[in-house]
Amino acid sequence: MSDLSRRLLPLLGNPGHSGGARDAMTCLYRCGNACDHPAPNSSANPYLGDIVSAGMSRRGVVQASAASALVLGLGGSLVSASPAAAATPVAHGGGHHKPVPQKAGKLTFQAVAPNTADAVTIPPGYQTSVVLRWGDPVVPGAPKFSLTQQTGASQSKQFGYNNDFVGVIPLPGEKNRALLVVNHEYTNEDLMFPGFVSQDALTSDQIEAAIAAHGLSVVEIERVGRTGQWKPAKGHRLRYNKRITALSTEFKLTGPAAGSAALRTAADPRGYTVIGTLNNCAGGVTPWGTVLSGEENFNQYFVGGDAVDAATKTKFNRYGITTTARYPSGSRKWDRVQERFDLAKHPNEANRFGWIVEVDPLNPGAPPRKHTAMGRFKHEGANVIVARSGHVVAYMGDDERFDYLYKFVSEKKYIKSDAPWARKHNLSLLESGTLYVAKVTGDSPAAEIDGTGKLPKDGRFDGKGVWIKLVSGNRSFVPGMTAADVLTYTRLAGDAVGATKMDRPEDVQPSLRTGKIYAAMTNNSNRGVGANAPADEANPRNANKHGHIFEIVEDCGDHTATKFTWSLPIVCGDPAAADTYFGGYDKSAVSPISCPDNVAFDSAGNLWISTDGNALGTNDGLFATPIEGKEKGHLKQFLTVPKGAETCGPFITSDDKSVFTAVQHPGEITGASVEKPASVWPDGDYAKPAVIVTWRTDGGPVGS
Ligand code: FEO
Ligand code: CA
Ligand code: CA
Numbered sequence: 089m090s091d092l093s094r095r096l097l098p099l100l101g102n103p104g105h106s107g108g109a110r111d112a113m114t115c116l117y118r119c120g121n122a123c124d125h126p127a128p129n130s131s132a133n134p135y136l137g138d139i140v141s142a143g144m145s146r147r148g149v150v151q152a153s154a155a156s157a158l159v160l161g162l163g164g165s166l167v168s169a170s171p172a173a174a175a176t177p178v179a180h181g182g183g184h185h186k187p188v189p190q191k192a193g194k195l196t197f198q199a200v201a202p203n204t205a206d207a208v209t210i211p212p213g214y215q216t217s218v219v220l221r222w223g224d225p226v227v228p229g230a231p232k233f234s235l236t237q238q239t240g241a242s243q244s245k246q247f248g249y250n251n252d253f254v255g256v257i258p259l260p261g262e263k264n265r266a267l268l269v270v271n272h273e274y275t276n277e278d279l280m281f282p283g284f285v286s287q288d289a290l291t292s293d294q295i296e297a298a299i300a301a302h303g304l305s306v307v308e309i310e311r312v313g314r315t316g317q318w319k320p321a322k323g324h325r326l327r328y329n330k331r332i333t334a335l336s337t338e339f340k341l342t343g344p345a346a347g348s349a350a351l352r353t354a355a356d357p358r359g360y361t362v363i364g365t366l367n368n369c370a371g372g373v374t375p376w377g378t379v380l381s382g383e384e385n386f387n388q389y390f391v392g393g394d395a396v397d398a399a400t401k402t403k404f405n406r407y408g409i410t411t412t413a414r415y416p417s418g419s420r421k422w423d424r425v426q427e428r429f430d431l432a433k434h435p436n437e438a439n440r441f442g443w444i445v446e447v448d449p450l451n452p453g454a455p456p457r458k459h460t461a462m463g464r465f466k467h468e469g470a471n472v473i474v475a476r477s478g479h480v481v482a483y484m485g486d487d488e489r490f491d492y493l494y495k496f497v498s499e500k501k502y503i504k505s506d507a508p509w510a511r512k513h514n515l516s517l518l519e520s521g522t523l524y525v526a527k528v529t530g531d532s533p534a535a536e537i538d539g540t541g542k543l544p545k546d547g548r549f550d551g552k553g554v555w556i557k558l559v560s561g562n563r564s565f566v567p568g569m570t571a572a573d574v575l576t577y578t579r580l581a582g583d584a585v586g587a588t589k590m591d592r593p594e595d596v597q598p599s600l601r602t603g604k605i606y607a608a609m610t611n612n613s614n615r616g617v618g619a620n621a622p623a624d625e626a627n628p629r630n631a632n633k634h635g636h637i638f639e640i641v642e643d644c645g646d647h648t649a650t651k652f653t654w655s656l657p658i659v660c661g662d663p664a665a666a667d668t669y670f671g672g673y674d675k676s677a678v679s680p681i682s683c684p685d686n687v688a689f690d691s692a693g694n695l696w697i698s699t700d701g702n703a704l705g706t707n708d709g710l711f712a713t714p715i716e717g718k719e720k721g722h723l724k725q726f727l728t729v730p731k732g733a734e735t736c737g738p739f740i741t742s743d744d745k746s747v748f749t750a751v752q753h754p755g756e757i758t759g760a761s762v763e764k765p766a767s768v769w770p771d772g773d774y775a776k777p778a779v780i781v782t783w784r785t786d787g788g789p790v791g792s
Pocket of ligand 2: 530532544546547550551625
């Protein structure tokens with residue numbers, strides 16, 4: 089036992105606000121204590137009005153024969169849409185949807201038991217290793233990491249803090265090299281800086297290091313031998329390696345709201361460029377080999393919200409920006425090094441965050457973009473599928489209690505080709521299109537939904553839904569709001585059209601096998617509490633501690649449709665509890681799961697789910713379950729992460745040999761510090777967020 093491990097905090101955690109599951113320290117740093125405040129959605133959400141019905145015209149049903157020919161008949165393989173997938177077996181992003189059944193068969197790994205170990209625990213017959221940890225060099229020439237001498241300049245060349253989304257992009261023509269793209273969602277200064285006393289006591293260098301520890305990393309990786317293990321590539325020019333930071337990286341704004349008045353600032357009077365990206369949570373890989381990344385709890389980084397005018401306060405409040413005090417609780421006070429974070433001086437700066445970011449890892453010189461056509465909210469992430477018509481459809485969640493599910497349908501169609509002209513075209517797909525928000529209804533009598541999670545008489549939580557059109561190109565479908573208004577204040581547009589309040593929609597991912605869409609509703613401690621919206625069939629438990637999975641089947645399997653059916657295949661929690669449901673599978677045979685957050689698929693179509701804030705009292709983990717057929721709902725825990733950590737990613741390579749997982753905020757337990765860590769993972773000294781890869785020792789597929 090090392091000296092440090094002897095100093096491990098004995099704490100299991102200091103309950104925060106997220107259903108009592110998350111540690112208070114996580115609540116503070118990750119979302120600025122969002123749960124301390126009333127949920128920002130105070131709308132009454134009236135039923136659909138005439139104007140909304142008028143906007144619900146069906147689009148994209150007629151197949152455009154010429155363009156469709158470009159995308160049809162090009163192979164229905166799961167990963168066929170990825171430009172380099174044919175050469176490289178690691179792509180697993182969105183793709184052209186040609187339904188194929190989920191492969192039959194069981195998951196073969198032995199479920200990992202719930203635990204509170206300060207370790208990554210995996211099934212027998214598997215191995216795991218760290219790929220990259222906080223502070224590892226990313227850009228050639230990066231200085232060796234020094235805990236005591238962190239600066240914005242050094243951190244801008246090193247792997248950032250609190251890795252969340254993980255994507256693997258194949259390198260054209262390479263079987264054993266790829267680009268790992270990772271989000272760095274937020275920082276925890278208590279666990280980053282030795283001797284941390286308070287945010288006020290940090291030096292300018294330390295603040296800049298924290299700002300630079302936000303953003304993304306792009307790192308070339310290589311396979312170890314013929315195994316499923318991957319490590320950072322060495323020994324050659326790493327021309328793709330790149331840090332994108334909140335400190336200094338310039339982004340381009342695209343789409344109808346770019347250049348609009350609300351996006352102009354003193355630094356950018358035209359409203360077309362933004363410095364940095366904030367709180368990048370989940371994301372997705374596109375069929376054209378780019379990465380999408382969601383800007384989530386951006387609200388917490390700004391100060392001075394109390395000084396803006398009343399109309400601006402209304403908008404800020406809907407996004408959770410503090411307007412009653414100069415400093416939000418736990419503020420990092422970044423205005424000390426960059427004045428733009430002071431809304432009293434630069435009220436529009438906050439409007440430049442909350443977007444979907446697109447990064448092209450294969451073109452390191454290209455500026456990352458923020459796509460205004462995809463709306464502005466607390467974006468968890470975005471995942472793309474190519475509809476039968478060739479339009480690209482992105483599914484997105486707004487991660488806040490009582491907020492909404494969205495989808496975006498591109499105006500233009502995907503072209504399946506590696507030719508430079510085709511890629512250029514595909515890179516423009518998310519710049520124009522139609523944005524929809526979901527309204528759902530249940531098919532069981534309201535009286536049968538009692539808020540306990542008891543199944544209604546028809547045996548299923550299920551029903552119908554409509555995608556309500558908010559904006560299409562420059563045309564708004566929301567009365568009193570311009571297209572730029574709808575895109576910049578999308579939550580207010582969703583309120584106006586009566587969107588359905590959901591239990592914190594996190595990651596939303598289409599299955600490229602079946603075309604069905606799966607959304608994680610992580611939890612909602614306020615559901616049915618006080619004056620808050622009560623349980624409904626889509627969110628059937630009051631004070632929802634454990635969350636559920638929401639499945640969408642688009643009308644006729646057409647991802648551009650405006651109608652869908654839905655059901656809840658999994659209602660999470662302790663399988664022994666009456667309020668849980670695992671697709672009808674024998675509950676004595678499934679693993680307990682709580683607070684689903686990120687979802688992914690392997691090539692067989694099994695659903696993988698990572699958790700954030702296990703309210704059952706054990707460590708977070710990664711789970712997998714078949715989602716069709718006899719084994720549907722046979723959920724098994726694949727791994728657990730160390731104390732205090734959240735499981736993010738995950739990403740399963742399309743050869744099914746490797747599972748990439750982000751271990752976020754290990755040791756984030758109130759009272760912990762660098763000197764007195766609550767976790768010493770991964771190196772035995774102090775806690776470091778890191779990306780790991782897990783593979784089967786015998787080289788077989790990780791799932792079935
Ligand atoms: Fe960053 Fe929605 O979790
Ligand atoms: Ca029902
Ligand atoms: Ca998340």
